[in-house]
Amino acid sequence: MKYTKLGKADLTVSRICLGCMGFGDAANGQHSWTVDEAQTREIIRRALELGVNFFDTAIAYQSGTSERYVGRALRDFARREDVVVTTKFLPRTQEEIDVGVTGRQHIENYLNQSLRNLGMDYVDLYIYHMWDYQTPVEEIMEGLNDMVKAGKARYIGISNCFAWQLAKANFYAREHGLAEFVSVQGHYNLIFREEEREMGPFCQDQNIAMTPYSALAGGRLSKRPGETSKRLAEDSYARLKYDATAEQDGEIIRRVAELADKRGVSMTEIALAWLLTKVTSPVVGATKLHHIEGAARAVELELTQDEMDYLEELYVPHALVGVMAQNTAASAKKPHVWSVGDQKIR
Ligand SMILES: NC(=O)c1ccc[n+]([C@@H]2O[C@H](COP(=O)([O-])OP(=O)(O)OC[C@H]3O[C@@H](n4cnc5c(N)ncnc54)[C@H](OP(=O)(O)O)[C@@H]3O)[C@@H](O)[C@H]2O)c1
Numbered sequence: 001m002k003y004t005k006l007g008k009a010d011l012t013v014s015r016i017c018l019g020c021m022g023f024g025d026a027a028n029g030q031h032s033w034t035v036d037e038a039q040t041r042e043i044i045r046r047a048l049e050l051g052v053n054f055f056d057t058a059i060a061y062q063s064g065t066s067e068r069y070v071g072r073a074l075r076d077f078a079r080r081e082d083v084v085v086t087t088k089f090l091p092r093t094q095e096e097i098d099v100g101v102t103g104r105q106h107i108e109n110y111l112n113q114s115l116r117n118l119g120m121d122y123v124d125l126y127i128y129h130m131w132d133y134q135t136p137v138e139e140i141m142e143g144l145n146d147m148v149k150a151g152k153a154r155y156i157g158i159s160n161c162f163a164w165q166l167a168k169a170n171f172y173a174r175e176h177g178l179a180e181f182v183s184v185q186g187h188y189n190l191i192f193r194e195e196e197r198e199m200g201p202f203c204q205d206q207n208i209a210m211t212p213y214s215a216l217a218g219g220r221l222s223k224r225p226g227e228t229s230k231r232l233a234e235d236s237y238a239r240l241k242y243d244a245t246a247e248q249d250g251e252i253i254r255r256v257a258e259l260a261d262k263r264g265v266s267m268t269e270i271a272l273a274w275l276l277t278k279v280t281s282p283v284v285g286a287t288k289l290h291h292i293e294g295a296a297r298a299v300e301l302e303l304t305q306d307e308m309d310y311l312e313e314l315y316v317p318h319a320l321v322g323v324m325a326q327n328t329a330a331s332a333k334k335p336h337v338w339s340v341g342d343q344k345i346r
Pocket residue numbers: 018019020021022056057129159160185212213214215216217218219220222228229230231232266268283284285286287290291292293294295323
C-alpha cells in the first residue's frame with residue numbers, strides 16, 4: 001500500500017479508501033445487496049492486512065448498521081489511532097425544521113448518534129453528505145466547527161457539491177476563523193468525469209483532497225460486457241446513474257477490458273490506476289474479499305501516457321446524475337432516497 005496526506009489535514013491515509021456502504025443489515029435500509037456483519041469483518045480484516053487505513057461510512061447507510069459493523073470490526077482488529085474513520089450527516093429533515101432544531105443542533109445530534117453507532121469518541125473526518133438548501137451555510141460551518149472544537153471530529157469534509165458551494169463554505173470559515181473543509185467526496189470515475197471541469201482544478205489550487213466515490217461506477221468498470229452480479233441486478237439507484245449513458249460508456253469500458261488483457265491485470269486495476277493519477281484516495285466499495293485485493297493492487301500499477309489518452313479519448317460530457325442531479329434549491333423539499341431509517345437521533 002502507498003500512503004499520502006489528506007490535503008492540508010494532518011492525516012496520513014492509504015491511497016485506497018474502503019467504502020463501507022455495502023456493509024449493513026440488508027433488511028434495514030436503502031440497499032438490498034449489502035453484506036452481513038461476519039462478511040464485513042472478513043473484508044475489513046483483509047483491508048487492514050493490505051495496509052488500508054482509511055474507511056468511509058455514513059449514518060444513512062442501512063440505518064446506521066454500516067457504522068455499527070465498521071466500528072466493531074475496527075475496535076477488534078485495529079488500534080483507533082492507526083485508522084482514519086469518516087462518516088457523514090444528512091440535511092435537516094422537514095420534521096426537525098418544524099420543531100425548531102437548528103443546523104448547529106442537527107449536526108451535534110447526528111454526530112453523537114454516529115459516534116454511538118461506531119463506538120468511538122471521535123471521527124477523523126466528518127462529512128457534509130449533500131448540500132442542505134434549507135440550512136444556511138453559516139450554520140453548517142459553525143456547527144461543524146463546534147464539533148472540531150469539542151474534539152468529536154478532527155477534520156471536516158464535504159460531498160456532492162459544486163465547486164462554488166465548497167468555495168463559499170470555506171470562504172465563510174476562513175473569514176471567521178472556523179474549520180475549513182479539507183476534502184471533497186464527489187462522483188468521479190472513468191465514465192463520469194464532470195469533476196474535472198471545476199472541482200479538480202479548484203481542489204488542486206486549494207490543496208483540498210479529492211476522495212471520489214463510485215470509483216468503479218458501482219462495479220461497471222470491473223465487468224466485461226454481459227457479466228452481472230447481485231448488486232448490478234438490484235442496485236436500482238446506481239442504474240439511474242448509469243443506464244441512460246450505458247451505450248456510450250460501454251465503449252470506454254471495452255477499452256478498460258482491452259488494456260486489462262494487454263497488461264495482464266484486472267479491469268479494476270486499470271480503472272483505479274487511472275483515477276489514482278487524478279485524486280488523493282478513491283473510495284472503493286467491496287462486498288467480497290477479492291474486491292479489496294484488486295483495489296489494493298491498483299496502487300502498484302502505472303499506466304503510460306498513451307494508455308491514459310486511450311482511456312480518456314472517448315468521454316463526452318454527461319448530465320449530472322444521482323445526488324448531484326438533486327443539488328438545486330427546487331429539489332430541496334422533494335424527498336431523496338437517503339434517510340436515517342429507524343435511528344432515534346438526539
Ligand atoms: N458520498 C456519497 O454520496 C456516496 C455515494 C455512493 C458511494 N459512496 C461511498 O463510496 C463507496 C464506493 O461506492 P460504490 O460502491 O457506489 O462504487 P464502486 O466502488 O464504484 O463500486 C463497488 C462495486 O464494484 C465492484 N468491485 C469492487 N472491487 C472489485 C474488484 N476488485 N473486482 C470486481 N468487481 C469489483 C463490486 O460490485 P459487484 O458486487 O457488482 O461485483 C462493488 O460492489 C461506498 O461504499 C461509499 O462509502 C458515497
